[in-house]
């Protein structure tokens with residue numbers, strides 16, 4: 013009779029890649045977890061950096077001189 017608590021009998025954890033949504037193993041056999049691949053991991057980091065640092069600043073002060081202001 014099988015023991016249902018036996019870890020070897022337990023199925024590995026499956027999640028979905030945050031980048032592409034593909035099913036991905038969430039154990040040590042997947043070095044890119046929770047992503048499915050290095051590519052998705054890098055893409056996600058790229059998105060993160062772009063979102064944090066890549067937003068063009070909305071500077072309200074104009075940098076050009078008013079030609080009539082002198």
Ligand SMILES: [Zn+2]
Pocket residue numbers: 029030031032033034047048049052
């Ligand atoms: Zn992916």
